[in-house]
Amino acid sequence: MLATETVENYLKAIYLLQRDAAADEASMGKIAAALGVTAGTATSMVKKLVAARLARHERFGGVRLTTKGTRAALDILRRHRLVETFLVDTLGLDWSVVHDEAERLEHAISPMVLDALDRHLGRPAFDPHGDPIPRADGALQESEAMPMSELGSGDAARLVRVLDQRGDSLRFLRASGLKVGATLRVVAIEPGAGVMRIRPDGGSIVSMSTTAAARVLVRPTRSRH
């Protein structure tokens, strides 16, 4: 029930790793890396999560959250994403810095403040990165989208979500005019170089690696050049 701040961080990290993993479970090494902690520390914390019925784990195997653990992780994610939305929409901070700020604030938000914040922001469904904000009851509606890297040359699309939270990635995207909601068109793809060239509407052409483009999600628009 009363998760410590550290436990909250583990739950959130495991949830996100689990979501991204093929096998739907988080490896100990990745958990440790995500939290900036040694593998031994992660092992012992996971042991504690298991004792609290928040996660399941068997020796040398992967980690996965229980229903209870998932519920807790979604609550933390909700706090995180609402705080990010607040920092951008209300305080006018740049989206490239809000992730780290929210990382600290998310643990200090009580249910009462959270609800007031939610109301103040107009109960938003998505944060500034396009990530869905879990609702108070734990419901989470992922938006339909595909990686920008899968677009073909000439395809037009709308940018709906940016998975990368790293400040420099976000600053690059903002500087290029590639923000959530923007429309764009693929000008060219150079598979050999692993690079695609993109033109945001009303901006100039930018090149980015297909691996970077894979972390940008888009929804294709009907128009085809």
Place this chain on the structure above:
Amino acid sequence: MLATETVENYLKAIYLLQRDAAADEASMGKIAAALGVTAGTATSMVKKLVAARLARHERFGGVRLTTKGTRAALDILRRHRLVETFLVDTLGLDWSVVHDEAERLEHAISPMVLDALDRHLGRPAFDPHGDPIPRADGALQESEAMPMSELGSGDAARLVRVLDQRGDSLRFLRASGLKVGATLRVVAIEPGAGVMRIRPDGGSIVSMSTTAAARVLVRPTRSRH
């Protein structure tokens, strides 16, 4: 420099106790009580503050902050009071609950967020309780005011500050129409009972103990009945 959350709490408590004390120093017992900790714990933490040049203390004597400690305490107080102002002005929470909420949030606010918050709120000089908000450079302008308990029968005054942060006290004041900025008149004083009777403008007469009234600060207005 990098004060831990616990250290921040000690600094703030010592600052406030020192301000209220006649001898301008905080006793170990009161520090312990303010933090909900045993006397032994307070002694050892103060020892740590002294080692960090944040406070001065000699065995069996009082504790007082150094210049460095005072500067740090004012920074924490600034965060606390700006957060309170935000919770009331922007999120619309009741002033009787914001103290405890701010107590948690104040440690998670970075300088960048703090400044954005300050700008968003219009760089306020006072928080919802009428407490002055220290400025970023540490300047603190106390408002001139006297305890309501020192008014005489028939005196009129404007309520400028409430020192008590306890939720039930604040709920009583709000319910009575006694909020910061309200004008009022002393209807009667009954020294024997230790009670004074107050009529807020546009409200009905309320009784309160002179000890409670001493924690409410007012500025007398020229009009005399």
Place this chain on the structure above:
DNA sequence: CGCATAAGTTTGACGACTCAAACTCTAGGT
């Protein structure tokens, strides 16, 4: 197959913060 390497686990230790309980000092009254 066998074994080296990567991944995971265990162990012992530490720093931060806390308590309970034993101990010491200070101050006030007679």
Place this chain on the structure above:
DNA sequence: ACCTAGAGTTTGAGTCGTCAAACTTATGCG
């Protein structure tokens, strides 16, 4: 001057989260 009640201090121990280093298991290469 004394002596005691109350305030303050010290000590020993415990919890939480962490690390480094020794150890164990799983796996994939040759």
